[in-house]
Amino acid sequence: MRRRRAKFGWVLLVGAYAASVFWFLTRAEPVIQRRDVTIYFAHWQIERGPPDGINAAIRRYEELNPRVHVVQLQIPGATIYPQWMRSNLAGETGPDLMEWGAWLPGQKDIPARYFAPLTAELAKPNPYNVGTSQEKIPWQDTFHDKLLAPKRDSPDPGQIYGVNITESTLRLFCNVELMKEILGRVVVPKNFDDLRKILAQVQDFSRRTGRTVHGLAGSRDTTRAVAQSVFVAPLLGVNQRLDDGGTLYLYNRQVLAAYLAGRWRYSEPAVRAGLQLVRETTNAMKPGFIQLRRDDAMIEFLRGQALFFFYGTWDATSLRRLASFKIQPMKLMQAMPDDPEVGRYVLGQGGEGIGETSLAMYLNKASRHPAEALDFLKFLTSVPGQQLFTDASLWLPAVNGAVVPEEIRNFRDYQEGISFGQAPYDMIGTEVSMNWDRNFYQLSGENGSAEKFAAAMDAAMPAAIREDLKAELRATLVLVKPQDPVIVGWAGLAGDKARIRREESEAAQTMSEGLALQMKLQLEQAK
């Protein structure tokens, strides 16, 4: 008995030793770093593709810069990333480069508090573009959209805090084999009415064969994307009516304020027409879709239970690698003036713009190696860096000059037309979005209707919109107030850099203050 116990002990000891040797050789960090500088690059794009693309760029960068080691941190998004980001930034333990998005709830103050503005750097050419078509061009202008979103989402209207790594748009991913089975051939919808007819044929096919097949893979997330795409066509006239300033672009706060001023309602005919289109598309999803998430819709599509999966091109690589069938990306065309249902409200062809660059990376103010981190960011967004990224990830490059791989070339085939930017009637703030989700059952399904949903929204909106506008005002003031000591700081320092930063901060603060006062005025006028 004693001998057996001793033998077991030895086995345990040897096993533990072997496991620790394995761990040490394969997983552990080296005791002595071989490179002088390690920078950390954190993001939540853990889909198939981006990690490979970023790794490809890192490998090349480390060849060019033997002093520097770049570590890619992949943090799951949505629920974990925001808390992880906030706690690390507050504790000054955050990575050198971090992804951030303006839509992350409760995180609007992050850039002004924790990130360094890149405006001055963006005005200079990117040194890694020497010998490429983008040589001598200011870094900012090498981006396909000239950094539309980082400019729009900047806490200071004149500053740019982030740079984007990729470009994305929304596409209708079609199961080609299933379409051939249902329609006998591949039909690319040229307008919304074509899509309407295809969805009706899918429903008919399902009824005839008894197979569970839906037109669109369903979930709450993908519904949002569908709604934003189809809702806007009948609203172009409303947008024009609200555009007092003539910017041809509506910001959230303008849509909120216009509602409070009684200048639009969900129940007005053009908005109801938009809702009707949302209803038509979501009726092609399976029952209960509003309880499901994006991954559920993807599984439904991959199982061949839905003809289309509508979401961002950021999912294209995952879909291609996971699907057992051929996938064809198509555009979700908006309703046109000749649409039999809503055409009378449509002014013309709605546009997709040129797509927006995305996956915005920011430089942590508390970075221990800001020069190296910025340098890596420049490489990653240079023509050679972006070529490595796009080839390995099959995600679009964000900059001009990189060759788009054949497989994803049609992602950049954007629909030209009228666009009012966000014009976000369904996404105009936290309270409004919650009410949209809460009441969505009144829009879709057999018992739903555009009229019922519009009535419910109009009942809830005055209070919800007031709350959202107040929140927007608070968020703006949170950014304005800390600028006073910052300006005093820059004023105390000598040199041109300090002078320029002071001037920029003063201008940006005055602009933000003006916006806050406009919102305050709009809230008070609508009392």
Place this chain on the structure above:
Amino acid sequence: MLVWPLVVAGAVAPAGPDRAWSALADNRPQDVLRQIRRDADSRAHRLAWAAARIGAQPATDASMREAEAVLAELESGTDELAAEAAYLRARIYQLHLNTPDFAQAARLYAELAGRQPGSHWAQLGLVKLGLLKLYLLPDLTDPGADRLAAAEALLPRIHEPLLRRDLELQIGQAGIVLHQPQARFLPHLIAAVEAGGITGNAREDLMVQIGVLSERAGDWARAREYFERYLAEYPTNVRAFTIREKLAEVKRRLAREGGA
């Protein structure tokens, strides 16, 4: 060796003001409060302390009163530091108290501009005074107030081009939200963009605005000028399609009216 006892005791050696300015510029007011005492010997240090007190969290009325007491003492001089202190004091009343006192802020800005009109801080104060007059003073119960005129009256007193530009822009934007006649506010938007230095989305918005508002007013030549400039600067922006269409229409009108 000599400083070792101090380090062990946790004391911090006095820092030069540059360290404090850097910390403030980097939005780290707590670091300044750790470095500097409220009753530091130099006026620059005391100003940095007061600015840090304004920026540090939690921001309470009590902390603002502490900062104000220091600033009130500093503003008694006649140099740039005194002007800076007076400006910050007005900012406390305008922005940092839980219940702002806009009238008091306006009074302090006006006094500073009267006392040291050439100071940068007085000039910046006039921009902030302009904002108060556009939106807050008098309050909304006075519908007859010509808010734009009150802010416009400040423009000749602002000699720094960038600050003048900022107030021009604010008057222009306020004209839109206050539903003023276009002729009252469009010149201010034009003055702002022509002054230069506005970047980011603000510049894009302004270029489009001037073109579209000119088009609405039937000023085809100016509309064409700004649409063409916009397309040259932002050929691929989401608004480019609409602007190309508008430009074509404006050119047709100009040709028809012989203004091409």
